Amino acid sequence: MSKKTVLVTGGTRGIGKAISKRLAQDGFEVFFTGRSGDSIDSATSGQAISLDLAKEESVEKFVRGWTKPLFALINNAAICETSKLGEPTSFSIWNKVIQVNLTSTFYLTNELLGRIQKGGRIVNISSQLGVEGRGGYGAYCASKFAINGLTKVWAKELGERGINVNSICPGWVETEMTMSDLSRIAKEKNISEKQMYQEICAPLELKRMNKPEEVAGLVSFLLGPDGGAITGRDLLLQTIWNEM
Ligand SMILES: NC(=O)c1ccc[n+]([C@@H]2O[C@H](COP(=O)([O-])OP(=O)(O)OC[C@H]3O[C@@H](n4cnc5c(N)ncnc54)[C@H](OP(=O)(O)O)[C@@H]3O)[C@@H](O)[C@H]2O)c1
Numbered sequence: 001m002s003k004k005t006v007l008v009t010g011g012t013r014g015i016g017k018a019i020s021k022r023l024a025q026d027g028f029e030v031f032f033t034g035r036s037g038d039s040i041d042s043a044t045s046g047q048a049i050s051l052d053l054a055k056e057e058s059v060e061k062f063v064r065g066w067t068k069p070l071f072a073l074i075n076n077a078a079i080c081e082t083s084k085l086g087e088p089t090s091f092s093i094w095n096k097v098i099q100v101n102l103t104s105t106f107y108l109t110n111e112l113l114g115r116i117q118k119g120g121r122i123v124n125i126s127s128q129l130g131v132e133g134r135g136g137y138g139a140y141c142a143s144k145f146a147i148n149g150l151t152k153v154w155a156k157e158l159g160e161r162g163i164n165v166n167s168i169c170p171g172w173v174e175t176e177m178t179m180s181d182l183s184r185i186a187k188e189k190n191i192s193e194k195q196m197y198q199e200i201c202a203p204l205e206l207k208r209m210n211k212p213e214e215v216a217g218l219v220s221f222l223l224g225p226d227g228g229a230i231t232g233r234d235l236l237l238q239t240i241w242n243e244m
Helices: 012-025 056-065 091-115 137-163 177-187 193-199 212-223
Strands: 005-008 027-032 045-048 072-075 116-125 165-167 234-236
Touching: 005 012, 005 056, 012 027, 012 072, 012 116, 012 212, 056 091, 072 091, 091 116, 091 137, 116 137, 116 212, 137 165, 165 212, 177 193
Parallel strands: 005 027, 005 072, 027 045, 072 116, 116 165, 165 234
Antiparallel strands: none
């Protein structure tokens, strides 16, 4: 029997890499994207495709070239640019973040909808900052709130075709994105990264950050038969409500 095909955006590192790896282990045919194209290490995680969500022409070229039927699309790629503590979000950060996290994700998904098979799945990797605000994260929060909104719209529009659409909203996950965020905030607060890590984890239920593999496990569940009745939901991992 031929394998079901899944496409993971931003599979070169972090959560997307863990998702690609897990879905390959689950027996899916995995394609993952990143900006680094052919130089991406595809040894364990599937087949790499070059895609830059910051460039309209790259996204257009990608969707024109995609001809395979898809079982699942995992919208994972995103950037997180913030203003300095206490400063409002600049227009240039807004444009950049909204383009990558929202406009391109919307365009890519819309263009690939026709390729998604009956009974297929869309999983949007959103954030807990898609259900709560945090100072300095104006563009990122707006993009993730909007992604959660689109999840509910697509779930309604695609339900008749048996396609389930959900958002996963992680809190802090130990990835490059997190560590560069953590390091920036630590510098602004003039404390060490270790102190910053402890400060972040103190209010968390589990007193630790989540792991990329834990997000990947939830994606795996949603793509499996047990995930068949779940659609239009925001699935939150442990809560993070500490203001920094
Ligand atoms: N880490 C967390 O604590 C956390 C918490 C909540 C939600 N999330 C969400 O989880 C997802 C993954 O985050 P992560 O922490 O794994 O991030 P990451 O380590 O920074 O990885 C981001 C991925 O997105 C790709 N990417 C970045 N800019 C891109 C662009 N312009 N075009 C195409 N691909 C691009 C990167 O690939 P290339 O660099 O090769 O292009 C990389 O594979 C994101 O949606 C993020 O918002 C993360």
